[in-house]
Amino acid sequence: MTTNRLSLLSRWRAALCVLAGLTVGLSSASALAADEVKLLKAVSTVGTRYGQTWQDVTYFVVVKNLAYEKQVAIHDKQPDGTWTDLAASYAGDAGAGLELWKVTRQYQSWGTTPQPTRDLEFVAKFTVNGQTYWDNNGGANYHLGRADGPLLPRANVLVGTSYWQPTGDVDIGIDVKNLSYSKNVTVVYSTDGWATSHQVAATFTSGYSVGYSYVSSPNAQGVERWQARIPAGTGTPAYYVRYEVNGQTYWDSNFGYNYPPIYPPL
Template sequence: MKKYFYLLISLIILSCNTEDDFIEDKKEDIAIDDILLKNSNPVKLTKAWTTYSSYRGYESYVRKFTVKVANLAYDKTVSIYHQKIDGNWDQIPLAYNQSVDNGQNEIWFGEYSLSGYGVNQVYADAFVVRYDVNGTTYWDNNNGSDYKMSRTEGFFFADSNINVSVDTDFVGLSYSAYDDQNRFNITVDVRNLDPNKEVGVVYSSDGWKTQKYLPLIYRQFWSNGPFYTIQSPNNFGIERWQGYTLLSASDDQLEYAIVYRVNGKEYWDNNYGENYMVNVNSNN
């Protein structure tokens, strides 16, 4: 009789453990389902950049892509599938950049560049985004229309929620021996929501114990090389703003964020709440 009693107790304990394990697995499924619900399409192009320049036979092509994906699993791949001049499609792999939204989403970035004498254009205008995760492939193909950018477009904001974005490729903090000061240069793109607007950068060199404000200046043209310029606003309604200021030579690191004031509203680019950082003689 004792044998049957212990067998019954063991079955009850085993049953409880199995139920607990099932609940834990279910919690993980619910978390992923929640992410999918908040991201009806778990992959989205946020912005892209294209430029071309040529000087005395030396040509340069640049394309850059920023994509936001739902963090559905650790192992994943994100790519741009780009149409080529010959009509075929080519893969441009993107790389992980940062985690955002409390880890629910990730930013992925990639760049293609080709330069030299006698080089030929490789890519046409059309491209889409591909996201492979958990054995499933998700696409952002601009609602079936594909994304299209010519070789001299400048910036395109694919995400309608983006109205201002710093171009970190054109941000720098450099020491000038002539002035014995550091020079802070910054370039920003904004969506042209109204002709009357203000764009500026808020920055600090002491961990926000104090802060300063630098108003930026509208650039009607952006030189991309001799005889090649991007008009501002461009074909996508994006404007380029720039500015610089001289700082103490001891200010060798800055933390900053961008503010765009228009139509009584403020829009910020603060690197998803993390702010941007630039060090002397280096980019972000």
């Protein structure tokens, strides 16, 4: 009886030591982010051509500019169950002391079997001043199907793409969360430095192509694609997007800088 009690006590002491070590490690070097790091958007598509299959993945992460030296990454679960860091690169100023960072990956098959496309599980990671912050989706991690297209964990509207056409028109693809069937999506633009402005309505599309990939709309993440076109005119257009739904208005103004004709950043 005494031996059993001592054995049980030893096990509890060992467990408490392990927990104490984990707690100290979390508080001294690692923490769940408040607003230090946030996943803004992730996109995954699967392309096929000439019998080949590949997967293109892009992540956008917003971090606080707490110091010049920093490391931003996507902590990504591998097919064998291990985890690895995908290093991000600086993509631009996100306003209000924030920065935008970007990760891109392409997983090619070139005829291998099985094809290396996969559903994704990941979190955002930010290391600065000896501290590591995590955005792990409230402990659930982020999940994105291999051919889902965009995931918008926080924003209700984000520009996906915009390109010059040979005619001089600018075609804009807009991703919006499907918050209600009835909604209005509008592009507001100017070609004279906002001395005057104009509006063009966007229209819903049930699916769209990205290179040799196809994405359904709405997708499995509840994101719809809307399309708008700024007609050709004098001057280079700058624009932002207004999304009206359920009596609310949401904006995407590229962190207050408005969008250029060509997006996303390379």
